[in-house]
Amino acid sequence: MLKRYLKLFLDLLGFIAFQPILLVSFILPFKGSSWVGGWFFGGVGPYLKVNTIARRNLKLVFGTLDPMDERHLLKSMWQNLGRTLFECIKLPTITILDHPDMFEIEGLEHLEHLLHHQQPGLLFSAHLRTWEMGTHLAHQQGLKLAQVTRFLNNPFLRWQINGFHRRIAPTLIPKGPQGAKQIIQFLKAGGHVSMLADQKLNDGMMVPLFGHEAMTAPAWARMALKYNCPLVPFYAVRMGGTKFKIVYEAPLTLPQDGELTTRVYQLTKLMNERIEAWVRAYPEQWFWIHKRFPKNVYQEVEQ
Numbered sequence: 001m002l003k004r005y006l007k008l009f010l011d012l013l014g015f016i017a018f019q020p021i022l023l024v025s026f027i028l029p030f031k032g033s034s035w036v037g038g039w040f041f042g043g044v045g046p047y048l049k050v051n052t053i054a055r056r057n058l059k060l061v062f063g064t065l066d067p068m069d070e071r072h073l074l075k076s077m078w079q080n081l082g083r084t085l086f087e088c089i090k091l092p093t094i095t096i097l098d099h100p101d102m103f104e105i106e107g108l109e110h111l112e113h114l115l116h117h118q119q120p121g122l123l124f125s126a127h128l129r130t131w132e133m134g135t136h137l138a139h140q141q142g143l144k145l146a147q148v149t150r151f152l153n154n155p156f157l158r159w160q161i162n163g164f165h166r167r168i169a170p171t172l173i174p175k176g177p178q179g180a181k182q183i184i185q186f187l188k189a190g191g192h193v194s195m196l197a198d199q200k201l202n203d204g205m206m207v208p209l210f211g212h213e214a215m216t217a218p219a220w221a222r223m224a225l226k227y228n229c230p231l232v233p234f235y236a237v238r239m240g241g242t243k244f245k246i247v248y249e250a251p252l253t254l255p256q257d258g259e260l261t262t263r264v265y266q267l268t269k270l271m272n273e274r275i276e277a278w279v280r281a282y283p284e285q286w287f288w289i290h291k292r293f294p295k296n297v298y299q300e301v302e303q
Contacts, residue, residue, distance in 0.1 A: 015156035022160075025089035031242045033086045041082025046075050054288035059301050061210045062283075076284035080129040080238060087242075088132055092167035096137045096246070103133075104239065107248030110232055111141050120187040121230045121251075122220050126198035126275045127287035133236040134246050135194050136168045146171035146186050148179060148195040169194065180219065187227055194234075195220060198275050200292050205265060209272045210279075212297050221267035225254055231267070233274045237282045249274070 025033045045051075054074055058065060065073070096103050114121045121143075125134055139145045147169035152158040165172055171186070173179040173193070183193050200215050207216040224231040230251035239245050252270050255263040279286045291298075 011154040011156055014154050015160070018157060018160075021086065022089060025086050030087065030090045030094065033090055034083045034242050037082035037084070037086030038079040039082070041085070042075055042079035045078025045081065046071070050289045053291055056298050056301055057288045057290075057292060060212060060293060060297065061279075073284050074288070077286070077288055080285050081287070083238070083242075084130040084132075087130055088168075089164060091130075091132060091136055092164065094136075096133065096140060102243055103137075104243075104245040105137070105247075106245070107234070107250075108141070110230075110248045110250060111138055111143060114192060114230060114232070115142055118190060119229060120190050120227065121192045121232060122187075122224050123192060123194040123232045123234055124197040124220055124271060125194065125234050125236075126278060127196055127290070128235050128278055128282060129238045129285040130236055130244065131196060132168050133244060134234040134248070137246055138192070138194065138234075138248075139169060144189075144191040145169050146173050146183075146191060146193045148173045148175055148183065148193060150175045183219075183223065187223065187229060197271055198287075198292070199290065205268060207265065207268045207272050209292070210276055212293055214272075214293050214297075216268055216272060218264050218268045221264045221271065222260075224252075224267065225260065225263055228254070231271075233271070235278050237278075237285055 021037075024036055028036065051074055054077070055070065058070060058073065097105070123135075123138065125131055135145065135147055147165070149165065149172055151172075151174050152161060162172055171191075173182045173186070186193055197217060197220060199217075201217040202215060204215040205218040206213045207218075208214070209216065220231065223229070231254070232251050233249040234247060236244055236246045252267065252274075255266045257263075258266075
């Protein structure tokens with residue numbers, strides 16, 4: 001019982017500590033809030049212990065970098081992350097197509113295809129800055145949208161963050177087995193579901209990523225094949241300051257030959273290849289502090 005109350009107390013402290021971010025985001029305009037986030041995280045982030053994970057990931061992907069290049073990339077990553085967190089609070093208030101000075105859009109025809117054919121669809125992206133913008137625009141374009149997300153353990157923050165999140169994607173589906181039935185029901189009703197597909201899944205499928213085997217969620221590939229629905233890759237990146245590019249790519253070609261397990265593997269591999277291409281093009285904008293690879297891969301890079 002004591003542990004339960006202690007956890008509740010610590011969760012409340014975490015909730016209180018988050019409120020200054022909200023206050024700054026509400027008070028300042030979008031560009032000012034973004035600048036403050038980049039300044040704060042860019043100043044503090046590079047000194048955090050979690051950068052050890054980022055350096056290991058960078059070495060796995062790019063080999064040994066020049067120390068100055070590595071420091072610049074990590075600082076840019078933290079600046080982008082800080083900007084993203086502060087921007088997400090304001091994002092629901094912005095109609096993206098009304099701001100051509102801020103947003104460059106490519107591939108809207110792929111969303112329009114889903115709308116005009118009134119067919120269910122799956123969309124996937126990655127933790128590139130700023131990852132919520134593509135989902136936000138898809139919803140504003142009229143897609144009946146749900147997003148798969150990891151609900152926070154902190155109940156106070158979960159309530160608050162999910163409230164903001166629902167202004168970007170009206171329906172939130174929790175990651176994991178408990179959300180699978182909701183996804184299926186949503187697709188059967190003609191809906192569209194998006195997910196960030198670059199995170200490690202302990203009970204996933206080993207699929208190459210950056211030349212290393214990585215546990216990867218096969219659910220999107222399996223559902224696309226089972227329900228024969230389009231699987232649309234999309235990403236959003238920062239082009240400098242508060243100027244962004246949002247890109248929706250052509251749906252991936254669904255494999256038709258072979259056993260289901262083989263086709264799921266092939267399609268999941270295609271998803272990883274798209275994510276890898278985005279990250280190589282914009283390395284400073286990926287979430288390098290995530291433990292994406294198995295322990296044995298990290299042990300090899302330390303030797």
